[in-house]
Amino acid sequence: MSLLTVSGLSVRSGPSVLVDGVSFEVSPGDRVGLIGESGSGKSLTALAVTGLLPPGLTATGEVRLDGVDMIAAPERQRTAVRGPVAAIVFQEPLTALNPLMRAGRQIADPLRRIRGLRGEALKLAVRDALREVRLDDTDRIARSYPHQLSGGQRQRVAIAMAIACRPRLLIADEPTTALDVTVQAEILDLLDGLVTRHNTALVFITHDLPVAARVIRDTHVLRNGRVVESGPIDSLIDHPEHPYTRTLVDSARRFDAALERTARD
Ligand SMILES: Nc1ncnc2c1ncn2[C@@H]1O[C@H](COP(=O)(O)OP(=O)(O)OP(=O)(O)O)[C@@H](O)[C@H]1O
Numbered sequence: 390m391s392l393l394t395v396s397g398l399s400v401r402s403g404p405s406v407l408v409d410g411v412s413f414e415v416s417p418g419d420r421v422g423l424i425g426e427s428g429s430g431k432s433l434t435a436l437a438v439t440g441l442l443p444p445g446l447t448a449t450g451e452v453r454l455d456g457v458d459m460i461a462a463p464e465r466q467r468t469a470v471r472g473p474v475a476a477i478v479f480q481e482p483l484t485a486l487n488p489l490m491r492a493g494r495q496i497a498d499p500l501r502r503i504r505g506l507r508g509e510a511l512k513l514a515v516r517d518a519l520r521e522v523r524l525d526d527t528d529r530i531a532r533s534y535p536h537q538l539s540g541g542q543r544q545r546v547a548i549a550m551a552i553a554c555r556p557r558l559l560i561a562d563e564p565t566t567a568l569d570v571t572v573q574a575e576i577l578d579l580l581d582g583l584v585t586r587h588n589t590a591l592v593f594i595t596h597d598l599p600v601a602a603r604v605i606r607d608t609h610v611l612r613n614g615r616v617v618e619s620g621p622i623d624s625l626i627d628h629p630e631h632p633y634t635r636t637l638v639d640s641a642r643r644f645d646a647a648l649e650r651t652a653r654d
Contacts, residue, residue: 397450422608440467476551480563493531
């Protein structure tokens, strides 16, 4: 059974159509990519899926997350599926983190609210969550405020918060774009390992085809708010059909070739 069904989703701001009839499905354990250039509607799709669209934007069509209608259901029901069913990791970890709260307390918050943990059990769960994202210096990290952590450490804390309650779907919206290349690779490995270990479905949003190819299997290519091509990422790279997908593949190839030339020089 599908964990997430998106059918004819459109998002509008007044008369402008920002997401235009997007449809896709995610079953338990799937890894699905939403790929497209900046402004193609990836983030708004992710926000509509979780019922978190900013004020002023309206969604139409159908979004069912674990059976809950994320467009029409009352806010109470939509909130109830966030956390236990679907969690988001954003490009900029500071979006998810409270600058005035120590990292440990921020991870404790969903564990207390959703899993009902208290006292020693809560402390142990925070430590486990930090170890799970490979922040082994758990006491120091838990006591730190976000500004005392590196960008990579902050993203790991944000991931720990997102997965603390074992959501069945993790939406990662450009989770490595703000990080330097080595840290990017570490975070991708981490996400890959976590979703494999817990059989979490993953929706991975990126403008970067090679990054997507490392973690996902099926993908949808978005342009100007529409899905222009869908399929397994390997066949999309080998035989892109839509001209826009071809542009993405060609620019990734040119970038690779340039890297090789630099390495040879
Ligand atoms: N709150 C808003 N009000 C009006 N327009 C918006 C709002 N948020 C986004 N948009 C517009 O909707 C379109 C899609 O935005 P979206 O953020 O989904 O793109 P994206 O593909 O995720 O790009 P990026 O990677 O740059 O975030 C863009 O043209 C953007 O300017």
